[in-house]
Amino acid sequence: MKAVGARLPRYDGIAHVTGRSTYVDDVRIPGTLWVKALRSPHHNAAITKLDTSPAEKLKGVHAVVTAADVPLLVYGHLSALGIPGDEPLLADGEVRYQGQPIAVVAAESEELAMAAVEAIRIEYEERPALFDIRKAFDPDAPVIHEWGNWYPHFEGELDRRQIRKGDIEWAFDKADTIVQGVYRPAAIEHVPLETQVCQVVPEADGRLTIYSCTQALYFSLGVVCAHLQLPLNKVKVVGGTVGGGFGGKVDTATETMCALLAQKSGRPVKWRWTREEEFLCSSTRAPWHMEIADAVTKDGWILGRKMLTLHDSGAYARFSPYGLTKHSFHHAGAYTIPNIHFDGYVVFTNRVPTTAMRGFGVTSVSFAVETHLSRIAVELGIDPFELRLKNANRIGDTTPNGVVLTDPSTVPTIQAIADAIGHELTAEYRTTTRDTRSGAFLPDHLVSQLGNPEEH
Amino acid sequence: MNLTVNGVAREVESGPLTPLLFVLRDELELTGAKAGCQQGGCGACTVLVDGEPRRSCLTPLAAVEGAEITTVEGLGTPEDLAPIQQAFTHHYAAQCGFCTSGLMLAAQAYIDHGGTDDRHAIQEALSGHVCRCTGYVKIVDAVAAAARGDEFDLTVTAGSSGMTSGGVR
Amino acid sequence: MPAIDVLTPTSPDEAVAAFGDGTGVVVLGGGTIVVPEMTYGRLKPERVLMLGRAGLAGISRSGSTVTIGAATPVADLVGLAAPLGPCAANVADAEIRAQGTVGGNLCAGEGPEAPRGDLQGALLALGAVVRSAGAGGIASEPLEDFLPKRRSRLALDVSFEEPAAGAFANLDRPHTDDYTALAVSGARAADGTIRLAATGAGWWGLRLPSAEAKAGDPEAAGAAALADVKLADDALASAWYRGKVLPVLVRRVLAQLKEIA
Numbered sequence: 061m062k063a064v065g066a067r068l069p070r071y072d073g074i075a076h077v078t079g080r081s082t083y084v085d086d087v088r089i090p091g092t093l094w095v096k097a098l099r100s101p102h103h104n105a106a107i108t109k110l111d112t113s114p115a116e117k118l119k120g121v122h123a124v125v126t127a128a129d130v131p132l133l134v135y136g137h138l139s140a141l142g143i144p145g146d147e148p149l150l151a152d153g154e155v156r157y158q159g160q161p162i163a164v165v166a167a168e169s170e171e172l173a174m175a176a177v178e179a180i181r182i183e184y185e186e187r188p189a190l191f192d193i194r195k196a197f198d199p200d201a202p203v204i205h206e207w208g209n210w211y212p213h214f215e216g217e218l219d220r221r222q223i224r225k226g227d228i229e230w231a232f233d234k235a236d237t238i239v240q241g242v243y244r245p246a247a248i249e250h251v252p253l254e255t256q257v258c259q260v261v262p263e264a265d266g267r268l269t270i271y272s273c274t275q276a277l278y279f280s281l282g283v284v285c286a287h288l289q290l291p292l293n294k295v296k297v298v299g300g301t302v303g304g305g306f307g308g309k310v311d312t313a314t315e316t317m318c319a320l321l322a323q324k325s326g327r328p329v330k331w332r333w334t335r336e337e338e339f340l341c342s343s344t345r346a347p348w349h350m351e352i353a354d355a356v357t358k359d360g361w362i363l364g365r366k367m368l369t370l371h372d373s374g375a376y377a378r379f380s381p382y383g384l385t386k387h388s389f390h391h392a393g394a395y396t397i398p399n400i401h402f403d404g405y406v407v408f409t410n411r412v413p414t415t416a417m418r419g420f421g422v423t424s425v426s427f428a429v430e431t432h433l434s435r436i437a438v439e440l441g442i443d444p445f446e447l448r449l450k451n452a453n454r455i456g457d458t459t460p461n462g463v464v465l466t467d468p469s470t471v472p473t474i475q476a477i478a479d480a481i482g483h484e485l486t487a488e489y490r491t492t493t494r495d496t497r498s499g500a501f502l503p504d505h506l507v508s509q510l511g512n513p514e515e516h
Numbered sequence: 517m518n519l520t521v522n523g524v525a526r527e528v529e530s531g532p533l534t535p536l537l538f539v540l541r542d543e544l545e546l547t548g549a550k551a552g553c554q555q556g557g558c559g560a561c562t563v564l565v566d567g568e569p570r571r572s573c574l575t576p577l578a579a580v581e582g583a584e585i586t587t588v589e590g591l592g593t594p595e596d597l598a599p600i601q602q603a604f605t606h607h608y609a610a611q612c613g614f615c616t617s618g619l620m621l622a623a624q625a626y627i628d629h630g631g632t633d634d635r636h637a638i639q640e641a642l643s644g645h646v647c648r649c650t651g652y653v654k655i656v657d658a659v660a661a662a663a664r665g666d667e668f669d670l671t672v673t674a675g676s677s678g679m680t681s682g683g684v685r
Numbered sequence: 686m687p688a689i690d691v692l693t694p695t696s697p698d699e700a701v702a703a704f705g706d707g708t709g710v711v712v713l714g715g716g717t718i719v720v721p722e723m724t725y726g727r728l729k730p731e732r733v734l735m736l737g738r739a740g741l742a743g744i745s746r747s748g749s750t751v752t753i754g755a756a757t758p759v760a761d762l763v764g765l766a767a768p769l770g771p772c773a774a775n776v777a778d779a780e781i782r783a784q785g786t787v788g789g790n791l792c793a794g795e796g797p798e799a800p801r802g803d804l805q806g807a808l809l810a811l812g813a814v815v816r817s818a819g820a821g822g823i824a825s826e827p828l829e830d831f832l833p834k835r836r837s838r839l840a841l842d843v844s845f846e847e848p849a850a851g852a853f854a855n856l857d858r859p860h861t862d863d864y865t866a867l868a869v870s871g872a873r874a875a876d877g878t879i880r881l882a883a884t885g886a887g888w889w890g891l892r893l894p895s896a897e898a899k900a901g902d903p904e905a906a907g908a909a910a911l912a913d914v915k916l917a918d919d920a921l922a923s924a925w926y927r928g929k930v931l932p933v934l935v936r937r938v939l940a941q942l943k944e945i946a
Contacts, residue, residue, distance in 0.1 A: 073610065078588065079617050641779060
């Protein structure tokens with residue numbers, strides 16, 4: 061293995077510093093038309109009238125595409141993971157978030173495309189909108205999604221991701237104190253330097269070539285072919301250097317609409333989002349609402365954790381059920397908590413649909429559980445490192461969802477951090493290891509959760 | 517309208533108010549300068565105008581008539597990389613690469629005007645440039661190294677100044 | 686698309702003549718505000734007056750009077766004394782400062798999401814006078830009289846008397862390309878009169894007369910300043926936040942002025 065541990069130069073380093081790396085917008089195809097979208101100005105509304113003919117008649121406009129033109133309008137991008145589709149490629153009779161695309165236009169210049177968008181006649185009937193995930197459960201909340209205000213299709217048609225382990229009532233009864241906290245990280249924009257951009261070329265034999273900034277080339281290929289009802293071998297996706305994605309370029313937000321415009325117009329088309337479109341309409345990292353209540357003993361054992369998570373999916377599900385699932389696996393953090401009661405909901409609001417962003421689903425729960433541990437340390441008057449080392453995962457401990465740990469690195473990591481910043485640990489905590497619990501680190505209440513790592 | 521681009525006299529047909537960025541990318545097919553925001557907020561479009569760094573997305577063509585424009589394509593070639601390009605390569609100062617050309621040109625101007633390896637001065641000079649990938653440490657390392665006149669071994673990547681083993685600075 | 690008429694005067698007189706009474710003319714100094722508006726399709730001008738070569742740049746001194754040409758880049762003000770120097774240094778970053786002009790900054794219209802015109806506050810505190818062209822000919826007037834009509838005039842230059850003391854305090858933001866969320870400028874004239882002004886506390890720079898009236902008591906002046914402004918939420922900061930910070934900046938400016946003999 062020559063690569064591990066070596067300081068190899070980037071294979072594309074020279075291309076980057078000489079301006080030769082080719083991003084999608086650098087691809088030049090003669091005859092390319094420019095794309096602009098008609099986007100909803102409303103958060104939640106019915107479309108009562110839509111007439112694209114004034115746009116189609118404009119000189120220099122070569123194609124206008126709406127929901128009616130899409131062979132398969134709704135396709136669940138993660139249907140292979142059991143998550144059904146709910147989001148139309150283009151709005152169909154209603155809009156559920158400000159910025160939702162309703163029609164796309166291909167014209168000889170960006171100005172003409174914009175003029176065509178402005179020429180489309182559209183009327184709306186606004187509906188009450190929902191922005192606060194906590195209010196989604198109120199009996200008088202507006203219902204903003206055909207599935208109800210939260211996702212109901214977890215396995216077994218459960219309306220939440222649910223994890224139960226041990227006996228939470230026992231833990232709360234036995235505890236010396238209950239420590240509570242609420243954690244609400246806000247949405248975050250990815251802001252890659254390169255905005256969403258796509259170039260599609262209709263080939264002579266009916267195939268399509270798509271130059272895409274996607275982070276997930278084969279995934280996007282599948283999505284495009286599903287919407288267009290084309291076999292996979294009819295579409296070639298050319299990926300390449302992506303000018304930053306961070307999770308925001310998996311949604312396949314431009315490729316299918318450009319493909320439809322290329323088919324309809326018979327011309328190559330390019331869609332380059334403006335920075336304003338990125339901020340207004342591109343998907344974000346989701347806002348979360350997490351409530352944690354830990355049953356703790358005065359000497360710092362966490363007997364049990366009760367947690368409620370609400371994840372703001374925005375107007376449609378996209379990947380949120382998957383993100384919440386990942387989140388739920390990690391809600392005990394790197395710590396062994398034998399009694400668990402977790403409920404997580406994917407909640408719909410009239411915001412831009414949320415999506416993956418670095419550490420999808422997990423950064424939220426890490427932030428919450430670590431902050432919560434610090435809170436416990438303050439409330440109990442215990443050293444925050446030692447609180448963590450006490451409860452840290454060790455070999456043979458089991459996770460909330462029953463996984464037996466064989467290689468947890470929590471103990472050495474926390475000790476290394478303490479050492480790096482010169483934080484003194486008492487002898488017991490300085491010398492404890494990640495080996496299977498014993499002695500002072502194996503209280504009665506952790507005995508039954510031990511599993512056999514060899515059998516795992 | 518006439519301007520010199522990377523040492524070559526060019527006559528361009530674009531209208532007088534066309535932002536220089538689009539004259540370079542669309543008419544002259546020099547795609548090294550990037551459209552990151554088209555409102556001067558990110559620096560991905562920066563080129564040198566008579567040796568001074570300017571946002572090409574904000575510069576109307578008529579304002580640079582007769583000027584000498586330097587783009588990343590004029591800094592150096594793979595066979596003959598400028599020191600700043602070598603520095604960025606060796607110090608791993610580019611990840612996605614989208615901000616790289618604007619940053620290097622601004623850095624080149626900083627060094628040409630006598631800029632040193634003082635990290636604060638480098639950050640001040642480059643403060644209008646946004647990078648979403650690297651966290652900036654290696655970019656400053658690269659500019660400092662180029663300002664010092666370091667020699668660069670392009671077969672290996674340098675460690676980062678911000679991540680030496682043995683703890684946090 | 687109809688062609689745009691681009692005027693490129695090569696002298697101040699030509700610029701004045703080209704501007705006429707300003708009807709249908711968009712003035713382009715450096716372009717840092719106007720060009721993106723055009724790129725985004727929000728501004729579709731018929732006539733654009735480019736001032737880059739009209740001989741309107743430069744800083745001159747005559748006794749204690751400083752005169753700054755409207756096409757002077759903001760960068761050229763960076764070395765000047767407070768409040769103007771630090772105010773200019775705080776504008777965006779080096780590349781934007783080198784391109785944007787004093788006139789463009791003074792005459793900026795309301796931004797779509799936040800106030801513009803950082804230099805207005807500093808120049809109001811300095812008691813600046815603007816010489817401009819437009820309907821009725823060339824006129825000189827105090828900046829506060831010019832500001833409400835800045836969109837219909839062609840600023841030619843701005844002048845002020847060097848103060849005995851100057852100060853500047855602002856809300857510092859990490860990303861340098863934002864317009865200033867809130868800043869206070871102050872100046873003490875030779876006769877001891879103190880002038881205070883704020884940017885980011887309204888859609889354009891405002892004098893703070895209630896604070897000036899209490900300049901001897903910084904605490905009281907800070908509180909009084911709130912009466913002079915109409916704070917609003919925008920993309921940069923909330924009205925609530927600005928309301929908390931404004932008194933602090935007023936106190937700081939007055940404290941700085943006091944320290945200068």
